[in-house]
Amino acid sequence: MFQRLKGQFFTLFATFFLTFTLSSSAFALAIGETEINQLLARNNNYQSNYGIPGIASVDYKLHDFSAKIGQTAENA
Secondary structure, three states: OHHHHHHHHHHHHHHHHHHHHHHHHHHHOOOOHHHHHHHHHHOOOEEEEEEEOOOEEEEEEEOOOOOOOOOOOOOO
8 A cells, every 4th residue: 555655656746846847947948029139239249251261251240130029021
């Protein structure tokens, strides 16, 4: 009888632990459009160069990044 209760307790504990772990990690990943745009505003100047020496090269600078979450190209 105790073996059966011990097995049920272990199953219940493992289920609770797994559910709690997965649900708490899902809340940690919640991030919105505002937070992403704030991060992009802090790091929005990116410049670099690319090329083959003596043949061709290009210098480029990327700026004014923004994110629009949940919008498709037709709605933008």
